[in-house]
Amino acid sequence: MPPARAKDFKGSFRRLVDRLLRQRAMVWGVVGFGVIATSMAVIGPKVLGHATDIVFTGFLNGQFADGQTKAEVVAQLRNAGNDKLASLVSSVDLQPGAGIDFHSLGWVLTGVLVLYVLASLLQWFQGVLTTTVVQKTVAGLRDDVEAKINRLPLSYFDRTDRGEVLSRTTNDIDNIAQSFQQTMSQLLTSILMVIGTLVMMLVISPLLSLVALLTLPLAFVITKAVTKRSQPEFMKQWASTGRLNGHIEEVFTGHEVVKVFGRQQEARDEFDTRNEAVFAASFKAQFISGVIQPVMMFVSNINYVLVAVIGGLRVASGTLSIGDVQAFIQYSRQFTQPLTQVASMINLLQSGVASAERVFALLDEPEERPDEADAPFPDPVRGRVVFEDVSFSYSPDEPLIEHLDLVAEPGQTVAIVGPTGAGKTTLSNLVLRFYDIQGGRITLDGVDIARMDRGPLRENFGVVLQDTWLFKGTIRDNIAYGAHRASEEQIIAAAEAAYVDHFVRTLPDGYDTVIEDEGTNVSAGQRQLLTIARAFLANPAILVLDEATSSVDTRTESLVQGAMEQLRSGRTSFVIAHRLSTIRDADHIVVMEDGHIVEQGNHDSLRAAGGVYERLYSAQFAAPVGESAIGAPE
Template structure:
């Protein structure tokens, strides 16, 4: 039933802390439709190594699947790497058959080679000496067919193993992202209200949606490919050394150059990816704020300024994204150029080795294939640098959320009330948002069960802060608050808030039916109980005029019901939850007079038999309160009943007279 106190309530607008430096926006972040006036910067250095290691630790629960994936990858790469070497045997068989058909039948290979040397054809003799041909015999298509079938079988096995490896990689990544989303969700539930006061909603949404999605895509595309590429490099290098150490050394000469080029380009791309995702968060925050406050933006004629800020963020995002993608995109063509140079060197030297008889034609063919296979995974790893940098930048933003300072944990052995009567006491309570700026100092107050306490005062006096302390949205910095004699700090927040119902100025409804919204605070409530609560709070009167009645679906913004009707639904929700303590925060400040009368009657039914705290600007709505507290600058300057405070002719009388005088002016 509990929900955070609305930051939009009129009484709390001056009571929020000054935004400080958080893991997201910079200081001075504006909230609401006025945010388009704020300029923010969230650039910070990227700890690529630290964030990458943390990402790997995040995969630890999937170690069994990772081990199986590694085995499959080794088997797949092994079968793939064996293919060119065996295929080279087919080339040797074909070449030997061509040479054997042209050689005179009946002679031996040694005789043919010796005859060539005697005729001064030593180079051709060296070449044929390395070929296993039989004079007079052509191509042995049977053996060639067996070799080709063997290679085909190897490639089929490699494809099946690669498919299984991809399936397991997808499972590993999606399970890890599932856990990460759960961690982000539970983290949001553990963050103090002050954190949300400092963060634009769009920025937080971007971290738990866009950034996690980008991280999932990065891991999906790179995890398996990097593993396969590294294994391919090892396997291909081994085969190259087996075939020809000299050619292997030539092929390796280009590797340091490739690594150096990739590192230099990647270093220039890193800051751009950080800026790209930080700007994405700011742009999302601006769009979310402008959408939710679009009516206010239009009322004040700020569409131009809003569009200008959007264009500014959009231009920054375009520039950073362009630079990040362009710079990182330079890696692949650079690597391909280096790879082509390597290919030329291998082809020239390999041809000379064949001519000298040191290598067979099939071995050189296999080596050329291996040289291409060797540079290809290096190119792939380098080309994935942009994905890795983008993913790690997103990971760092998500980790910053997960590392944000949490609210104080609940006690290990909490006290649980079985039967809450509702006596609330503030005992020498002090509170401050910033250590050097006091807000509430040495406040003491006792509220008996069933009493209705009204809290009035100017904006910024500490009215909403008082109930936020009671709900433990913030923790007191001195003194204590008790419920039936038990310090609320000794209770779990869930238990405390389960005993409390809140009706806020900004009525919050979720996408669902009216019945589901009313039953939100009472799980398992029957239809009869829902209707009874609706009747007691005057919801039933307008629900029955709707075509679908209680099954009418309300959208997330509650746009298909009026403001007053939304407020009545939230009161019915609190009524059905049957809380011991009730908090009404400016529940009638934005409705017409007729609806206000209905809401007042509904709240009277709701307050009956419950300890109630009513925050109000309209003093006419709290005449019947058992106790009225007048707050100024975080202190209670007056307390008493309506009549007593008027007779005292103090702060309350001045507030009341000011409102009465304003009402007379409005009537005139």
């Protein structure tokens, strides 16, 4: 089961920020544009407050006769008992009879318009830079994940569902991109807006600023409490998504098997169970985190009421102008709005960091042991492979191969046979360094392969596996996968040698026929022939054939066997086979049981010995005769 909550939320967030800072120049550009745009947006309400004062003062000017002075008007109001109005008049630049100064008002409004237009342009530039920073960061993260997958040992994929790996490399990385795209610039702008707005509020009225700040601790407590509860749910959401993807990938890959055995309903039930788990975790995460915004809006409204009431009293007392109060109310809204935005972005940020933690967990997986700096390599490669006292196990508590010795001379064909689970395929994996052995050593022409670079080592091997693999592309491209610069003549020659050319030319597009996903538009036998043609074209020094003809018919098998003999000529070959008829001509036959070599020799000597090989051979060729005899009428 996945952890209930993030193991290192802060650490994962810091690692993401470090990656963003690799685009340092653009990040500073984002910050610079944000600071300037926010400053302009913050100044706007103060300037608008001045416009309100001009209109209000003009209105008061019209209420008094021309020729009076401000002092005379104030004294007249106080004598009439209108002390509050007198205090209000004393706080403005009164010019009785003058009316509204539309010239000054026009300049103020023009200035506000210019401020807001420039702020919008700078925010647009900030958005462009933010998108560039985030997408470059995510592209780099994808590159790192791709490179990491190529450095991971096969043991990682043995214990991890392919769907889970795909989910981390696609869904989680996409979620990181979306989360940071939506939060990065907005979060920065919100923080700058809070700081700038607070400064302007303090300039206008420290008392009202104190009233506005009284709601901050409540907002902080609410946000922290909701975050603490929603963070584990986001981890569950993406872990459940990974398990759902793993199930989908597994069922779709084995769709035919599911139908053959009539397990559609069971597959559907399993899908429903995992889908319900994703729904439950997602709903709970979004519901809990979604509580933040309405609660913060409620706190904001309380703040608005307090500021409006106390501000109105300050205007009545003449301590503040009505324009300042209007500006302060707007600032109080600007002050709480970014706080509300930050609180509402917490769920996006949590979701993104939860995905980042899963991606970083993949990047932190132990890698294959790095190759040596000056790794030795035989030149030329003759193909002498020696297993010296080799021991290996996939799991420490389950030994598989113990103290195995085997010699394959250059140009020799070594057949490896034995019951299922004997360790036959494991030998080919070891010689290719897909796994590192725990004891002994394997040498190629006298050089320990554990000291060789894996790339050059594997370039000298041609491998045909029982499980065929074709990528989406033309037949020509699939055959040429083993030799990047192969000519058309070489590709066709390899196809002819593997008896592929005939069936390819019967296709409407010939060698330009596009192989669909996993080669579903060609038969299993044809797919295997294509992989054999690929091995022909690679022209390797050493061949590994793991049940290379298991999916072809008997007639084609006999043809391919002849081609295989030509391909094996002058090359060291390891042939893993269950059908013993295919390896009777092998130079050396190794019989394995439970990870040990129990018999060695050629076909005739092993049959004459009457041991394990003879029993296996008899089971394949004598059983049908016995069954026929048993089933014959008496």
